[in-house]
Amino acid sequence: MITKNPDFEKTIRKKLEKQFFMHHIGFDLTKIEPGYVEGELILEEKHQQQFSYTHGGVTATVADLVMGFAAYSLVSPDEGTVTSDLKISYLRPGSGAKVIGRGKVIKAGNLLHFCEADVICLSETGEETLIARGYATMCVVKANTH
Amino acid sequence: MITKNPDFEKTIRKKLEKQFFMHHIGFDLTKIEPGYVEGELILEEKHQQQFSYTHGGVTATVADLVMGFAAYSLVSPDEGTVTSDLKISYLRPGSGAKVIGRGKVIKAGNLLHFCEADVICLSETGEETLIARGYATMCVVKANTH
């Protein structure tokens, strides 16, 4: 996709420093392309809900992060993006070694970027299971308005 | 609302022990009624995103927790609930002293419980700001199937 920021990767990497909640859950980005972002976390007990599966809040956060940065990779340096609407469809319970998020922009506009994401659990043996689909509308804002 | 579990509060309190991700973000329940649950967390740097506001993943997790437990308060002791769909509308940026979640079941069924939530930021001076609305469909499952 076409980005308005040639230094998008550097801009995102710099923003990550202050992504305290992302660090708190142990998530990090592994791929940054215009309109497409991947990241992952190593599953630990702290990510679980009462049935020992990955908590829905972890899944939602991972989806929000990869879609938010996918949108952010496209805007100009004086713009930012904020999540307006986030929807998660929980397809299967999640467990294994890692949670991987893959987010992409499916339509970039002047005001809104529509995004979709796969949230995947990677087993100890390297098998991928799609545990959720994420859908988000990201609003483009002037960087000084937030 | 009518619950199928007279000991709903005790059942939920017991489940909380293994809600590791809830503890990891510092959230706790403050009110449990049939079909209605409240909870809160004290805002710290770890809950922030890159613009120093409450991360959307925190908001989504809080909404999921209070709606999930609101649904869980109604089912029979041999049943559980899992989130099928979660949607968050982010209305305003969040900051202040606390994040409060208030979740309720708006329609309880045999298979699905539809829920809505307010996510609120409480300022240092006790003023409430509605930062998000949450909407969830919770699926009723036999406790031994998950």
Added chain:
Amino acid sequence: MITKNPDFEKTIRKKLEKQFFMHHIGFDLTKIEPGYVEGELILEEKHQQQFSYTHGGVTATVADLVMGFAAYSLVSPDEGTVTSDLKISYLRPGSGAKVIGRGKVIKAGNLLHFCEADVICLSETGEETLIARGYATMCVVKANTH
């Protein structure tokens, strides 16, 4: 709520003339206030799906109409609103004499208006049943851009 268009009702009434799909399903507005709109249709066979209940598309259209006009009632005369995201939670099957929609803006912004709606079936004897909840994000656009 505060509107930027003192003639909002007149503006909306005028727009209705070209709302061909609204007329096609037999829907009409019955109340227009700043940020709040009601309307209804008389249920006929043409509104049914295969099990003789009100079709989900009718419900979605009614929700979209009342939320869209609720948002439109607030913007300035040189602005319009378009639906960005629409979500319908189908709570109960719909049948009876009428379908009523009640839409309101829950948060008005410069770029986005967040809305919620009740979709209700009215029985022959005047009893109301909430058949769906609607949630929409309406995007404010310059009237000459669409």
Added chain:
Amino acid sequence: MITKNPDFEKTIRKKLEKQFFMHHIGFDLTKIEPGYVEGELILEEKHQQQFSYTHGGVTATVADLVMGFAAYSLVSPDEGTVTSDLKISYLRPGSGAKVIGRGKVIKAGNLLHFCEADVICLSETGEETLIARGYATMCVVKANTH
């Protein structure tokens, strides 16, 4: 995908007779496969909203229809499906010669079928424009319960 009804196409064709709202908007199915359904309507003035674009209610109805029948193609002859949640992301304004809907099941379960859809406008010269993405959760019900 694997269907529980070998006669799925015949079952769906029979159900279409009583799909009054589908006929009312002029929509018809053009392809029925296990877990995948396509259909279309010829755009007329009656499908328009006030700015002469395809009404959001038409788009929502088309998405609901193709996702609903995609889900219905998989269940056993004594089961049906009802829409639990429907979400439409409106990506671009719609106009042209036809509206085409393409719906598929992305995850089939015992209780819930998760679906996604493309809604496309076809220009007079045969060019396709993706105007919306649809997402739905379909609930599997015993045929005699509705």
